[in-house]
Amino acid sequence: MRLEGKGLVDRGAPVSFTFDGRSYMGFAGDTLASALLANDVRLVGRSFKYHRPRGILTAGSEEPNALVEVVEGNQQTPNVRATVQEVFDGLVARSQNRFPSLSFDVMGVNDLLSPFFSAGFYYKTFMWPRPFWEKLYEPLIRRAAGLGRLSGRHDEAQYEKAWAFCDVLVIGSGPAGLMAALTAAQAGADVILAEEDARMGGRLLSENCRVDGQPGADWAEAVLDELRGMPNVRLMARTTVTGAYDDGTFGALERVGLHRAPAPHLPRECFWRIVAGQAVLAAGALERAVGFPDNDRPGIMLASAVRSYLHRYGVVAGQRVAVLANNDGARATARDLMAAGVKVVGILDTRPDASAVEDCPVYLNAQVTGTAGRTGLRSVSFRHAGGAAVLEVDLLAVSGGWNPTVHLTCHMNGRPLWREDIAAFVPSPGAVPRLTAAGACNGAFSTAGCLREGRDAALVALAALGRAASDVALPVAEDAPYAITPFWETPGVEGRQWLDFANDVTTKDVKLSAQENFRSVEHMKRYTTQGMAPDQGKNSNVAALAVLADATGRGIPQTGTTTFRPPFVPTSIAAMGAGGRGAGFAPQRFLTSDQASRDRGAPMIEAGLWYRPSYFPKPGEATWLESCNREVLMVRESVGVADVSTLGKIDIQGRDAARFLDLVYTNTFSTLPVGRVRYGLMLREDGHVLDDGTTARLGEQHYLMTTTTAAAGLVMRHLDFVHQAFCADWDVRFVSVTEGWAQFAVAGPKARELLATLLGEVPALPFMGVADVALGSVKGRLFRISFSGEEGYEIAVPTRHGEALFRDLLARAETMGGGPYGMEALNVLRIEKGFITHAEIHGRTTAFDIGMEKMVSAKKDCIGKAAAARPGMVGPEREQLVGLKATGAMTAGAHLFVPGERVHRETDQGYVTSVCWSPVMGAHLALGFLKNGRARHGERVRVVDHLRKIDVVAEVCDPVFHDREGVKLRA
């Protein structure tokens, strides 16, 4: 019911929304919860396990019951807290976890079966017969479990991530947070004030309190006005700080677009990384419930929430109200309600010695023994100092005291401290470096205490930042002591008393856990699922702990706590993963020839972050293999052009450059003549092959190293390490020039002829030679190297000329019967020639395995040499590189066996790494690793691929199938 003239909602801005298909009106400034309560909707959800009817318990993000689905077109968001979701015109919400309807839910039968659904019952049954678990029991359990439902459709909405930096981050904008922000801001610090709520002010908006003589909400607004006017202050409403991480880094979730109708380009949420020099935690406190039979009915609400709905939203959630409390603070609920004209039929104070003076009946030593009203509270039965009674009520305001919101201070393994006087945990000082807790989250529950602690925490932060303190006067406010006598559960009564509302954990479950010797608080949590629901235990962990402490005869401090871990509130995967969707997951690298390749219809495939052409289809070619075969023959018979710019290129210079290369390569580069190129093998320090490639000596003190595409970054890092760690005093410097050069392979018997048309005169390069060339005014380099086994060149020009050169080379090649070739043909050509790639040097192979142990120079040290000499790294039991030739197709990933032997792991002889159909040889070729393979050339092995139904016999041979003597290379 909405009260006239009360609350901070905008009465001039009515909005229409639906819940479970029915239309309701609310006002701007309402949450879904306040708007539903204003419309007298009390039943909003069903619980997880017993499908108990549930209403609204709280007025904040800790809500365990009022979890709804918000629908947008064919997309939906499950488990949205009605207490956080703001209403807007067109909001569509519906209840969850019920069938067929919220008021009649057949799964409610679970509630009747609850004796058999005790804590951990599922560990004790469903074991027999074994196959029934996956087929019957588990599907039933899965279907029954879970609350909300994902749509199953891609979430295509917008999300954002952002960074923010500040001197002081203030978390929470209640009295403590506002004072902290003001104090820090007036001292000139860069301040971010982050507030979870849509509106700043914290409890000041929800209490009938005065600060400096004015209503709390007005004082808050005045402070906020002042802060808004300061350029060094950033106010971030709807922003929940979700986690405290190392070195002043905080995660925060901003609800950017969730409070209004979706609009294109408006992110739903933004996940912030806030880096703060200092932080003030002013997150307030959360009220806790009280255990009594059937304490989970709709209409039973936290007393603070009752006040929030009253003062903030002008809503009262019942007509006849009782208040159940164990502390003085909750009395305000009764007074505020009465002042608003609401009938308060009694205050049930659990304490025997509290004051009985109020304007309504006060029952001392009161204990609720039962409640009635399945879908909405009707009455409360209780006993008290003077006997027993039943009160007809439709709203019971409950306060079991307050839990400081210590969560963030636990994110870095800090353990909160128990304070007996307030019966609550408070942050352990210094638990998060550079963060100071202030106000209610620090156990200061009076308004004056919050204001004072807020200011003092800011002064601590300013001092730590080396800033002069500002002089901010402390406003005057109430400073009443907080009088509480803990009351966790009602003793000696039948019926279930709920602790964790969302997960349906009752005091009985906790006691059963103790009975079965799950006495550690972590065991209890895991056995009962206490605290693992969407409210993350915010409402119930401390009470559950108290019940466990009692059941095990220990005190609360001895029982300990479970650990609060990030995020502080449920945080969407989409927000934290913003930017990752689709192609956003990783950068895309494009060759200068990319468009030219696409123009020719080449399918582009991923090669690490690069895109490379797979093959260049010609009219009439139906499969990739036809194109590939043509391209292979083209290279072997005329000339082919391929973009090889993805290879890593590292320019190395200095007096000690040669010496440096001798250290990182197994073979020697100091003896390489200027103008020549050498193949080099690089090991990891553990003796396995890191990478291979060619390195050219461009000058006496100048080399150009080539790495494989995959290892370009890795090799650069490796070189930096070797240099900085082992020979920082050597005169050698290097830089990656991968992106500075576009480089094209021109390969085939007509390669020189093609280049002659381009260059006029081709330098007379020997095989493995390099020379500068000029293409008009463009300076380039020409390498005579080959990855195909044909006479081959690679021509390099500055990247900006890459596309032009590529198109030009293709045009020239095509006049000669040549053309472009793609990755598929490149792979066939290199297999025919027995050249290895990372399919072979996959991190487990040694120089010995690939037959290159002679390339490890005996005359000098190199990285990896010592470890490569370990006994397990060489020898006949190792699998060695071989060629395989067969008449039937082979597959990479097939394993090798001796024909006639059984096929088993124990008889496994090796495996295939690369395969191709060789149009030149007219045979299926493969490279692979075979135990003691070099000694087995000429033998026959069985190639078995169970997965792809391959079982052929192949001949073991030298891995170089094509032009073993290298006549063509050197032509």
Added chain:
Amino acid sequence: MRYSGLQVIKEGLFGNKGWKPAWRDPAPKAEYDAIIIGGGGHGLSTAYYLAKNHGMTNIAVLEKGYLGSGNIGRNTTIVRANYFLPGNSEFYSHSLKLWEGLELDLNYNVMHSQRGLINLFHSDGQRDAFARRGNMMINQGDDAILLDREGVREMLPFLDFEQTRFPIYGGLYHPRGGTARHDAVAWGYARGADRRGVDLIQNCEVTGIDVEGGRVTGVQTTRGAIKAKKVGIVVAGRSSQVAAMAGMRLPIESHILQAFVTEGLKPVIDHVISFGMGHFYISQSDKGGLVFGGDLDFYASYASRGNLPMVEHVMEAGMTLMPMIGRAKVLRSWGGIMDMSPDGSPIIDRTPVDGLFIDCGWNYGGFKAVPASGWCMAHLMATGESHPVAARFKLNRFATGHVIDEEGTGSQHNLH
């Protein structure tokens, strides 16, 4: 007390007052035949199989916190046997077979769910590497099916097949792979060991290992000295510290692995799925939470908590692979401390100290290994000889170069 459906009903009718403690809380004795340091999954299963397979019941498990307080209580619950190198292949195959009979053996429902695991691949090269793996799995007697893109689409239609940065080429499907309820595994082994007479001693931290003349004689603990001629160190996450008590320096570096769980949702993911081009694997628990994880935070740490870069990477990978999970909300993240070895494979071996054995180096694959690790460690402690399926998990294999490196990333602890 035997657990059964009938018992649950019987107890339910009488107010569940009759359930007995799952295990005793004995005081430590002055001497045992064998001591296992560490009451996690591996330590408890070692104790269980020492009692069950080798008749050694005068033994104790010493746990510094509560039973199952280490990585058994903080993992992504995946059970699989999909390795391809000799050593791992036979070991995990053995482990999976033990999983398959675990509930009936332990009389405890660990909810081992063989819902199938799919490793996605995103290039021809990855496909070939997975084919090599899958073929080895079959050679070993396990199961594997190579799915093409359409095959994956049929099983997992909700993946983003159209826009993802790294298109899905296919997947290696391991039907017998799946999940289990992690805590229940610890509790089931604990209860099983306790029922066979093993003393499970909680809140008992080992502070020293007593060695005389090259032989172990017992341990010092926060609850007094305890003698034993055989001591097993089974404390992955703290291996370096405990081994140092016996003067050993291990080939281990400790790292943080984070994992995440969302709020409970109605069934939406029926398998275990892993992404091949980023660090992301996911399944849905029986309670409905999406349980997922990624890679290490990559820096050595004992903090049991991580930082945002890997959090964000994991979420981004999830969004590129299956954007339908975007609106699921993460409830909790946590970090486990991983014993990272230089080749990514574990160690179950004797140590240079007679009578002292070690089981460590589980990297982030320890959960699925729990049954076989205990089985083999028990065999080693009882007989002094390595079990055949764990014979390659030698402590000195790094020195000799007989490494078992599935990732192929070499002797850098955090790359496995």
Added chain:
Amino acid sequence: MRINCPLCGTRDRREFYYYGAEDYLDRPAPEAPAQAWDDYLHNRDNPAGVTRDLWYHDLGCSSWLVVTRNTVTHEILAVEAVADRKGGAA
């Protein structure tokens, strides 16, 4: 986690690549006994407390850094450039 690179200033952890313990700097002589190489490549103190380890400013200045930090609290105590040590072991 934020690392104060001596050249670039304080930067987020995501700019850095982690290698491992400082041990990797003490490369044994080529002819050193196998045990020395085993210790160099594999065996680690792996302290739960203050350690010194190697980070590379990958998305920054390409400096290799020795970071002194606490593995339990993640507190960073000192950062120095590897190259500023006296090099030339090889």
